[in-house]
Amino acid sequence: MTTMEVPPMNGFSKSNKIGRRNAVxxxxxxxxxxxxxxxxxxxxxxxxxxxxxxxxxxxxxxxxxxxxxxxxxxxxxxxxxxxxxxxxxxxxxxxxxxxxxxxxxxxxxxxxxxxxxxxxxGTQGQQQPVGCTSIICNQPGQEILGHNEDALSETLNHWYLVDAHVIEPGLREEKFTSLSYAGFLPGYTMGYNHHGLVYSINTLSAKTLRSAKTPRYFITRALLGVENFVQAQLTLRNKGYGAAEGFSVNMTFLLQDGDRMFHNAEVGPAEPDSDQSQLCILTASPGETISHCNKYLRLKVPEVTGVIIDSSVHRMEAIQKHSPPKNREDVINILSDQTGNKYRIFQEFGKEDYVKTIAVGIFDCIEKTWSLYTDKPSCNDPILVIPLQLNNNNYLTSSKRP
The missing domain is CATH 1.10.439 (Penicillin Amidohydrolase; domain 1)
Incomplete structure (x- = not known):
């Protein structure tokens, strides 16, 4: 394997000082x-x-x-x-x-x-408000998943989209598009696959993490290959091992039969005597909404203390000051909210901010589009609108399970 020496961090490189770029x-x-x-x-x-x-x-x-x-x-x-x-x-x-x-x-x-x-x-882990905000609107004619991708400020301008078609003998064929941080596996942000999975991820910070268990980046990477909700649950359970960390997934399947159903799955680290993740799923039927930030709302998992929890609480309070979203515009307005004095839903305080909202995604499950914004969506047009290309008879005719 080719390697190189990476110099220690002595402040930000020039690419960190160029400001928010309108580029994907x-x-x-x-x-x-x-x-x-x-x-x-x-x-x-x-x-x-x-x-x-x-x-x-x-x-x-x-x-x-x-x-x-x-x-x-x-x-x-x-x-x-x-x-x-x-x-x-x-x-x-x-x-x-x-x-x-x-x-x-x-x-x-x-x-x-x-x-x-x-x-x-035994340190607490990430204390900064690194996380995301997701809003689900499941209304007649308005089936929307909106997501703010929040990350350490150095991640600004250090992400890209991966549109991949993976073909490897003996393994499951995969075709997906995912926003990815530089150098990371696709999967731990937002995206979709050609089986109709549309999803976003929220980081959850459990107090105690596990060695010899599965890091969340690998579980969410595997999620990009699932075909339906049953497979998604099996992937998140990760039976035989279990998650090392916590996270939540907001998802729907565009090719599912019947009414549109959205799901929020909270995943907790496997407990010491267990070989699978803790899992709790909330479903939004037609007419319902779901909001999620970076705090467990249902699973009883001990969490870190500090600003990541404080930020999540304040963002949820700001969301609740809005009326439940009825359409795409309502979702965009919530994700653009900057009314908080310290913690805001759209995080952009100044050049030295520890955390920023690096991108905003709006999935329209009726129009079957993914709109990406690189700045506050209530004030800007999307920089990219991706049509969601789903399965057809010419694709995955010879897929194999891992």
Whole structure:
């Protein structure tokens, strides 16, 4: 594997000082898991290299813990857990590392999030308000999933869209489009697949994370291949292992029979004596709405304390000051709300903000479009409107299950 030395973070590179760009990079790629990873890495090498060198959790925490004996142990046993289940997704990361000429272990550490410092040092994990806001509107003629993608400020301008068709003998064929942070597997943000899955992800911060369990980035990557709601639930349960961390998924299936149903699934880390994730699902039938930020609303999972929870509480309070959304415009207005003094639904305070809303997505399940905004959607037109291309008789005629 080709590697390179990435200098320590000494402040932001020039690319972090250029302000919010009205640009959506996108790659269309087809091939094996390693090949699509390599093409992503090669195409976005500079963005990935910049992101690694400026990604504060990696440079200030993960790499230091990784150098300890206990850190190596957690890293190795979690990598082994993933390789047993999803060797193809490990190959995707290897391809990205090779294509971008960055170390594999640094990309994998980023996929582990706070697992190493939490398990090894007992630290609380991410305390900053890193997360997202999702709004579901299931009204007659207005079937909308809206999502603010919030991330560390260095992620601004360090993301892209992956439109991938994965074909590898003996494995399930996949075709999807996902917003992806630089160097990360697709899946842990928002997107859709050609079976009609439309989804968004909200980070949830459990107080205690698990070693030798499945990091959430791999579970949500696997979600991109599911065909229906039953498969989605099995994927989230991750029976035999269970999630190492928490997150929630907002989803619907455009090709399902009957009335439109949206679902919010809260996923909790596997408990010590369990081999599967904790899971609680809320369904929005026609005429109902769902809102979710970055706090457990139903599962009784102990959470971190601090601003990520405070931010989520304040954003939910701001959402509740609006009338329940009846249409696309209502969803956009909620996601554009900046009325909070400290925590806002659309997060954009200033150049030095720790967290920003880096993109907004509006899925219209009737028009079958995905509109992407790079700035506040109530004041701007979408920079890109993607028609959702769904299954047909000429696609997936020879799919195989993993």
């Amino acid at each position: 990079p996108i790659i269309h790629t087809r091939g094996t898991h390693y090949e699509i990873g390599f093409d992503i890495g090669r195409t976005f090498a500079k963005i990935i290299q910049d992101y690694i060198s400026n990604y504060r959790p990696l440079q200030e925490s993960y790499l230091h813990v990784y150098e300890t004996l206990e850190g190596k142990k957690v890293y190795n046993e979690t990598l082994a857990c993933v390789k047993e289940q999803f060797p193809q997704y490990v190959r995707e990361i290897e391809g990205t590392a090779d294509g971008a000429e960055v170390p594999f272990h640094e990309l994998f550490l980023m996929h582990l999030d706070d697992i190493l410092p939490n398990v090894v040092e």
